[in-house]
């Protein structure tokens with residue numbers, strides 16, 4: 001698998017570290033109910049189809065990336081910098 005980093009270009013997947021769903025970026029508010037933190041820390045979706053995942057370009061530019069890919073076809077349709085997203 002190859003990922004096209006917006007800063008570094010086309011790179012082998014082994015240069016990146018996978019961190020899971022981009023829902024990781026949406027932390028519960030300070031003082032949120034324990035159930036909200038439990039859901040955030042322990043429950044994950046496992047979609048068949050499009051998903052957005054959080055990756056770190058560990059052996060490249062050291063940027064956090066959101067990779068949009070299809071879990072059925074393995075097609076990568078977008079790679080975006082987390083820093084460029086709204087609210088980041």
Ligand SMILES: [Zn+2]
Nearest residue numbers: 005008060061
């Ligand atoms: Zn990079």
